[in-house]
Amino acid sequence: MSEDSEKEDYSDRTISDEDESDEDTFMKFVSEDIHQCALLTADSISDPFFPRTTQILLEYQLGRWVPRLRKPRDLYGVSSSGPLGPTRWPYHCEVIDEKVQHIDWTPSYPEPVYIPTGLEMEPLYPNSKEDTVVYLAEDAYKEPCFVYSRVGGNRTPLKQPVDNCDDTLMFEARFESGNLQKVVKVAEYEYQLTVRPDLFTSKHTQWYYFQVTNTQAEIVYRFTITNFTKPASLYNRGMRPLFYSEKEANTHNIGWQRIGDQIKYYRNNQGQDGRHYFSLTWTFQFPHNKDTCYFAHCYPYTYTNLQEYLSSINNDPVRSKFCKIRVLCHTIARNMVYVLTITSPLRNTDTRKRKAVILTARVHPGETNSSWIIKGFLDYILGDSSDAQLLRDTFIFKVVPMLNPDGVIVGNYRCSLAGQDLNRNYTSLLKESYPSVWYTRNMIHRLMEKQEVILYCDLHGHSKKENIFMYGCDSSGRCKALYLQQRIFPLMLSKNCPDKFSFSACKFNIQKSKEGTGRVVMWKMGIRNSFTMEATFCGSTLGNKRGTHFNTKDLESMGYHFCDSLLDYCDPDRTKYYQCLKELEEMEKHINLEKVLDDSDTSLKEITLDLESSSRGSDSSESNDSQTDLLKLSSQIKNKKKHLKTKERNSTVESHQNSREEEQEVCDKGHLVQRHKESNADVEDIRTNVSDDCIFNYFRRQFPNQDL
Numbered sequence: 001m002s003e004d005s006e007k008e009d010y011s012d013r014t015i016s017d018e019d020e021s022d023e024d025t026f027m028k029f030v031s032e033d034i035h036q037c038a039l040l041t042a043d044s045i046s047d048p049f050f051p052r053t054t055q056i057l058l059e060y061q062l063g064r065w066v067p068r069l070r071k072p073r074d075l076y077g078v079s080s081s082g083p084l085g086p087t088r089w090p091y092h093c094e095v096i097d098e099k100v101q102h103i104d105w106t107p108s109y110p111e112p113v114y115i116p117t118g119l120e121m122e123p124l125y126p127n128s129k130e131d132t133v134v135y136l137a138e139d140a141y142k143e144p145c146f147v148y149s150r151v152g153g154n155r156t157p158l159k160q161p162v163d164n165c166d167d168t169l170m171f172e173a174r175f176e177s178g179n180l181q182k183v184v185k186v187a188e189y190e191y192q193l194t195v196r197p198d199l200f201t202s203k204h205t206q207w208y209y210f211q212v213t214n215t216q217a218e219i220v221y222r223f224t225i226t227n228f229t230k231p232a233s234l235y236n237r238g239m240r241p242l243f244y245s246e247k248e249a250n251t252h253n254i255g256w257q258r259i260g261d262q263i264k265y266y267r268n269n270q271g272q273d274g275r276h277y278f279s280l281t282w283t284f285q286f287p288h289n290k291d292t293c294y295f296a297h298c299y300p301y302t303y304t305n306l307q308e309y310l311s312s313i314n315n316d317p318v319r320s321k322f323c324k325i326r327v328l329c330h331t332i333a334r335n336m337v338y339v340l341t342i343t344s345p346l347r348n349t350d351t352r353k354r355k356a357v358i359l360t361a362r363v364h365p366g367e368t369n370s371s372w373i374i375k376g377f378l379d380y381i382l383g384d385s386s387d388a389q390l391l392r393d394t395f396i397f398k399v400v401p402m403l404n405p406d407g408v409i410v411g412n413y414r415c416s417l418a419g420q421d422l423n424r425n426y427t428s429l430l431k432e433s434y435p436s437v438w439y440t441r442n443m444i445h446r447l448m449e450k451q452e453v454i455l456y457c458d459l460h461g462h463s464k465k466e467n468i469f470m471y472g473c474d475s476s477g478r479c480k481a482l483y484l485q486q487r488i489f490p491l492m493l494s495k496n497c498p499d500k501f502s503f504s505a506c507k508f509n510i511q512k513s514k515e516g517t518g519r520v521v522m523w524k525m526g527i528r529n530s531f532t533m534e535a536t537f538c539g540s541t542l543g544n545k546r547g548t549h550f551n552t553k554d555l556e557s558m559g560y561h562f563c564d565s566l567l568d569y570c571d572p573d574r575t576k577y578y579q580c581l582k583e584l585e586e587m588e589k590h591i592n593l594e595k596v597l598d599d600s601d602t603s604l605k606e607i608t609l610d611l612e613s614s615s616r617g618s619d620s621s622e623s624n625d626s627q628t629d630l631l632k633l634s635s636q637i638k639n640k641k642k643h644l645k646t647k648e649r650n651s652t653v654e655s656h657q658n659s660r661e662e663e664q665e666v667c668d669k670g671h672l673v674q675r676h677k678e679s680n681a682d683v684e685d686i687r688t689n690v691s692d693d694c695i696f697n698y699f700r701r702q703f704p705n706q707d708l
Contacts, residue, residue, distance in 0.1 A: 088333045089153030092142040100175045105255030110548035113238025120264035125192045135171035135183035146417040149333035173210040176302045179411035180210035190222040198412040200419035207366030207413035209296040215286040224281040235265040239538040244294040301371035303405045319382045329439040335405040337436045342397040356451040360400040360458045363423045365407030367461030369535040374401045376559025403436045426521040455529040456522040462534040466541045469505035471532040473523035484584045492568045497561040499543030
C-alpha cells in the first residue's frame with residue numbers, strides 16, 4: 001500500500017489497531033449464534049455475486065456465506081508475524097548465495113588521515129594481453145535498460161576467469177551493495193581494478209565495495225582502481241580506504257578500519273572518447289593468511305541492514321508505540337520504500353498543534369554516511385531520554401531512511417535503475433520512473449495541508465570537502481531578516497557540534513542545475529528551513545577531530561546533535577534564537593566587503609555568509625583575510641556556546657559531549673554579560689529586553705516540557 005493511497009491521521013489509534021477492532025466487532029456480530037463450518041476465498045466461488053478476490057474470506061455458517069476481510073499481511077513492509085520483504089534485483093544481475101555481514105565496531109582512538117610523503121608512485125598500466133584477468137562481472141552490459149526484477153537476481157553466476165591459485169588473490173563483489181567490474185593481475189602482488197558504472201549508465205564510478213580471499217600475511221600488495229572520473233578527490237587530502245577482516249572480527253572483535261600506505265589519486269593515461277580518467281592507488285599488508293577481507297569507499301549500509309533495523313523497531317513493544325512504519329511506495333524493481341512516522345500518541349488534542357519535521361536519506365546510494373546519520377537520529381529520537389520524549393511530544397517526524405533502495409542493492413553510486421539522478425527529478429511528473437521522489441513530494445504536500453512543516457533536511461555524502469555542513473536556500477529578492485533566519489539552525493548545529501560541523505562551509509544559494517533537488521523543491525513549496533546536509537567521506541578539520549577520519553559513531557552522533565539543535569531552535573524562550581540572529585549580523589559587520597567585492601559578482605547577501613565555496617571545507621590555511629575575520633568571530637561564538645546549553649540536557653547526553661568538553665574553555669561570566677549587552681543593543685525592536693541574571697538562570701534550568 002502506498003502512502004499516497006491512504007488518508008493518514010495522527011490519532012493514538014494506529015491503523016493496525018483500527019483494523020483489529022473493526023474485525024473483532026464484525027466477528028462478534030456474526031458469531032453470536034453461528035459456528036464456523038467452512039472457510040473459502042471469494043475467488044473460489046463460481047457465483048458471479050461474489051467478486052474475484054483473495055482479500056475476502058467466506059465462512060459458511062448456518063446455511064449461508066458470511067464474508068470478512070483477510071487480516072492484512074505485510075501491510076507495513078515489516079511484520080512481526082512474517083519475514084521481511086525479499087530483496088529484488090534486475091533479473092540479469094549475478095548474485096552469490098553468501099550473505100555478507102559485518103560487526104558494528106568503533107576504533108578506540110581517532111584514525112589519522114594519511115600524510116603524503118611526496119614519494120608516492122603513479123602506476124600506469126598499458127593494455128597487455130599477457131596480463132591475467134582474475135575477476136570479471138559482465139552483468140552491467142547485458143541489458144541497455146531495466147527490464148524486470150526477480151528475488152535474489154541471477155543465482156547462477158558465471159565461472160571466474162581463473163581458479164583458486166596458490167598466490168593469486170580471489171575477488172568477489174556480486175553481493176548486496178557490492179561494486180567491482182574487473183580485476184587484472186599485472187604483477188605478482190599488484191592488481192589493476194575497475195569499478196562498475198551505475199547500471200544503465202556509463203558514468204558515476206565512485207563507489208567500490210568488494211571481497212578479497214586467498215590472502216598472504218606480511219606481503220605488500222598494491223591495488224590501483226583506474227576508472228574514476230572526478231578530477232578532485234578526498235584521497236588526495238589524506239582519506240584512506242576502509243578495510244575489514246573476518247579473522248580480525250572473529251578473534252579480536254575489530255571491524256572496519258582505515259588502512260593503506262603510498263596513497264595517491266592522479267590522472268592516468270586511459271582517456272577515451274574525450275573523457276579523462278583518474279586512478280587511486282594504495283599499498284597494504286593483510287594481517288592473516290587465508291583470510292576473507294573487504295575493501296570499501298565508505299562504511300557499507302545495505303537495504304537488508306535497514307530492513308533488519310526497522311524490523312527490530314517494529315518488534316519492540318515500546319518503540320513501536322510511537323514509531324509507525326509504512327510503505328511509502330514501491331520502486332521500479334518492486335522494492336519497498338519505507339516512511340516512518342514518529343510522534344507520541346495523541347490523546348484528545350488537535351493534531352494541527354504539532355509541527356512537522358521531515359528527514360530523508362540515501363537518494364544517492366553510494367553516500368552511505370547519510371544512512372549512519374539517520375540511524376543515529378532514530379536511535380536517539382526513539383530512545384527513553386527526557387529530551388527525546390519532549391521532541392516526540394512536540395513534533396511529528398516523517399523519516400524516509402532510504403529513497404533509492406534499488407541503487408543501494410546493486411551497488412550504484414548516484415542513480416536509480418532508471419539511470420537517472422533522483423535528486424534532480426523532484427519536479428518530475430513521471431511517477432512510474434521516479435516513484436520514491438514523486439511519492440515523497442506528494443506526501444509532504446499533503447502533510448503541509450494539515451501541519452506546519454518547520455524543517456526539511458535531505459542527508460547526503462560529499463566527496464570533495466571535509467567536515468559536515470549544510471546547503472540552504474535563498475534568493476536576492478528576500479528580505480534581510482528572512483535570509484538571516486534561514487541560517488540560524490545551521491549556526492546552532494555548528495555550536496552544538498564544533499568539531500564536526502562547519503558553518504563557514506555552508507552555502508545558501510540556488511544554482512539553476514539544482515532546481516530539481518529536494519531542498520529547492522521543498523523550499524519553493526513553502527518550507528522555510530529546507531536543507532541538504534552534506535557529510536564528508538573523510539573526516540574533520542575542526543577542533544580535537546582535526547586531521548582524523550569520521551567513524552560510524554561520529555556520523556551517528558550527528559543524529560543526536562540534529563535533535564539537540566532542534567530543541568534549541570524551537571525553545572519557547574527565544575534567547576538562543578535571537579542571540580544567534582545577532583551573531584549572524586555581527587558576522588556581516590566584521591567582513592571586509594570591499595576586498596570580497598573586488599573579485600566577485602555575487603550578491604551582497606550571498607557574499608556575506610557564503611564565503612566558503614572551495615573544496616577545502618573550513619581549512620583556514622587557505623582563507624583570505626575576510627575569511628580569517630569570520631573564523632576569528634566564529635571562535636568567539638564557540639566560546640559563548642558553553643552557556644547556550646542547559647545543564648540538565650548536557651548531563652543526560654554526557655556520552656555525546658566528551659569531545660566538546662575537551663575542546664571548550666570556561667568563559668568568564670563578566671565577558672559574556674558585556675558581549676550580551678552589546679548584542680542586545682541592536683535587536684530591541686525584535687524582542688523585549690532580558691536581564692543578564694534571567695539569561696543565566698535560563699541557561700541553568702531544564703528545557704520546558706510543553707508544546708509550541
